Amino acid sequence: THEQQQAYFDANIAADTPIEAKDWMPDAYRQTLIRQIGQHAHSEVIGMLPEANWLTRAPSLRRKAILLAKIQDEAGHGLYLYSAAETLGCSRPDIYEKMLDGKMKYSSIFNYPTLNWADIGVIGWLVDGAAIVNQVALCRTSYAPYARAMVKICKEESFHQRQGYEAAMAMANGSAEQRAMLQDSINRFWWPALMMFGPTDSDSPNSAQSMVWKIKRHSNDELRQKFVDNTVPQLEALNMTVPDPDLKWDEASGHYRFGTINWDEFYQVIKGHGLCNHERVGAKRRAWEEGSWVREAAMAHAEKHAVKAA
Numbered sequence: 001t002h003e004q005q006q007a008y009f010d011a012n013i014a015a016d017t018p019i020e021a022k023d024w025m026p027d028a029y030r031q032t033l034i035r036q037i038g039q040h041a042h043s044e045v046i047g048m049l050p051e052a053n054w055l056t057r058a059p060s061l062r063r064k065a066i067l068l069a070k071i072q073d074e075a076g077h078g079l080y081l082y083s084a085a086e087t088l089g090c091s092r093p094d095i096y097e098k099m100l101d102g103k104m105k106y107s108s109i110f111n112y113p114t115l116n117w118a119d120i121g122v123i124g125w126l127v128d129g130a131a132i133v134n135q136v137a138l139c140r141t142s143y144a145p146y147a148r149a150m151v152k153i154c155k156e157e158s159f160h161q162r163q164g165y166e167a168a169m170a171m172a173n174g175s176a177e178q179r180a181m182l183q184d185s186i187n188r189f190w191w192p193a194l195m196m197f198g199p200t201d202s203d204s205p206n207s208a209q210s211m212v213w214k215i216k217r218h219s220n221d222e223l224r225q226k227f228v229d230n231t232v233p234q235l236e237a238l239n240m241t242v243p244d245p246d247l248k249w250d251e252a253s254g255h256y257r258f259g260t261i262n263w264d265e266f267y268q269v270i271k272g273h274g275l276c277n278h279e280r281v282g283a284k285r286r287a288w289e290e291g292s293w294v295r296e297a298a299m300a301h302a303e304k305h306a307v308k309a310a
């Protein structure tokens with residue numbers, strides 16, 4: 001009966017037994033996962049765009065090879081995550097088109113422009129650094145195909161974070177001009193990186209239920225705090241600052257305290273009014289339309305094969 005299925009699901013969640021694709025699950029759990037995994041996948045593929053902006057202008061062959069590898073990794077993460085979403089019964093073209101139509105979100109962070117080369121280091125260091133804090137927690141999410149995808153993705157993200165910090169370090173040890181460029185980049189990306197973790201816990205409509213289902217293992221504010229605590233010593237090692245006069249070490253709690261996030265900016269960006277929303281979605285729509293012949297050819301090929309096999 002439905003009650004028995006629900007009780008079995010609840011017992012598995014309570015016992016930390018992962019839920020597999022073929023297991024019974026409440027419809028709302030399935031829909032929440034499609035929303036979150038879909039949004040996560042969209043973020044990976046949109047996230048390729050700000051970095052691609054600097055591919056032809058990388059300062060050396062070594063930097064170009066690293067950047068190219070990183071961007072290809074992001075494409076792979078997107079494909080992994082779309083596959084994980086499909087195990088829940090959604091259609092990949094359907095959720096992709098919802099993103100193009102503004103009916104599904106992707107991370108706010110990718111709606112900011114990349115204005116100088118230091119942005120590439122800072123994205124690896126801060127943006128991928130923030131992504132890892134969130135994604136390490138998701139390695140233990142209750143839905144097994146999502147958790148498994150996260151394990152490989154986290155390994156690659158940690159390479160991305162390291163290459164970013166190394167590029168930032170090279171600039172921090174460089175000329176006054178390079179240091180100024182790095183500081184400018186940190187100033188622009190610091191607050192948007194903190195916004196990646198989502199609204200504060202009290203304003204996060206999905207958190208309570210996602211914590212009960214163990215889709216989320218830590219709250220938005222807990223993960224944001226962890227990111228700040230990880231990052232400030234790295235910032236100090238570079239002799240750089242962040243644009244937050246309220247940032248200070250709090251001995252009593254053992255955490256860095258930070259100022260108030262501009263939530264108005266966050267909500268504007270996720271409603272589609274960020275600096276680059278139109279450009280990002282426009283680029284993806286063009287690629288989707290120009291690639292339609294590839295999808296059609298692949299389908300025609302698959303059909304021919306099926307007929308032959310029959």
Ligand code: ACO
Pocket residue numbers: 035036039040041043044047105106107108109127128131134195196197198199203204205206207210220270
């Ligand atoms: N950018 C865009 N939308 C956001 C962001 C953000 N930084 N933070 C929250 N939101 C959206 C949520 O998706 C939700 O909208 P929806 O209900 O229309 O889907 C709304 O704001 C309210 O937020 P929450 O209730 O806190 O939503 P949720 O419980 O899903 O938590 C979080 C948000 C933490 C981002 C979660 O979805 C998550 O962990 N996602 C997986 C990680 C991810 O997507 N990373 C992408 C960036 S990293 C990278 O790609 C390199």
